[in-house]
Amino acid sequence: MRLNQLEYFIKVVECGSITKAAQELYLSQPSLTKAISSLEAEYDLKLFTRSSKGLYLTPKGRDFLEYARGVVDSSQALNKTFGRKETPIQRVAIASQQFDFIYDILLSLYQENTEQHLQIDLKEDDRGEIVKMVEERRADIGLLVMTERDSRPFKSELQGKNLEMNTLDTSGIYVSMGKKSRLYDRESIDVEETERYLHVVLDTEQTLRRELRYKNEFNKGINHEHLIFCNTMGVCRKFLEETEALLLAPKWVLGFFEDTGIRSVPLITDGKHATEANQLVWIKRANEEFHPLEERFMVLLKERFPEENQN
Secondary structure: OOHHHHHHHHHHHHHHHHHHHHHHOOOOHHHHHHHHHHHHHHHHHOEEEEOOOEEEEEEHHHHHHHHHHHHHHHHHHHHHHHHHOOOOEEEEEEEEOOOOOOHHHHHHHHHHHOOOOOOEEEEEEOHHHHHHHHOOOOOOOOEEEEEEEOOHHHHHHHHHOOEEEEEEEEEEEEEEEOOOOOOOOOOOOOHHHHHHHHHHEOOOOOHHHHOOOOOOOOOOOOOOOOOEEOOHHHHHHHHHOOOOEEEEEOOOHHHHHOOOEEEEEEEEOOOOOOOEEEEEEEEEEEOOOOOHHHHHHHHHHOOOOOEEEEO
């Protein structure tokens, strides 16, 4: 299979006729017919049904067309990016849990590069998917939260996937609640007080969802009979505003609640606020250097957090 054969095939589909396609391609009709027949022979399939009214794609021909267009489009993109002396497109692909600081960083990145060919790709998902996206090269930088409980197994998992991890910041756990909550005016809340209320749980993996349904020492304060799982802050805000629901979360999401009337106060465990219960970390593939745009993203990211918290 040669690229021009795929281009010929696509042109025949667009024209609906070998004769018309040959004219537009400046080929002889026998040459074009031979090119299409060679494709059919190579892949052992029939691309067209021929009738007195013209050519029609077979079911397999329709499937083949989708892949052919993908190959041709990719080839054109390669030529555009690397085959000509043009300014290359700068790209940064980020996979992240939902954090209140990420959008401002990406906006700054864009504003610094308005004269450049720029592509910014942000995917927000749960932790497991973030790790998978970085490992599979669908994202180059991952941002996620690691808890005290899973620190060691999570680091081992990353090493097994040839990924490296660095800590940006640490945070205690905060209780967010709306005005309908009986705890709304409190300045702090003890973990035992939260158990009787509905809990909204943000951005949780399936494995953690199963664990949250059963009470143990690692998820104190969660009402295991009343849980709302969601993956958007919009749903969280709605339940916090309209019910007595509580959200237990680190400080990196509290900015979503500014100007909403939702309050966030420290969660107290054993008489104190565990200020390092969670770590905000970034991951990348080991032994790979950042491109310039990725490097600038990391500079802007690190500027958001005190240097003493980073390693």
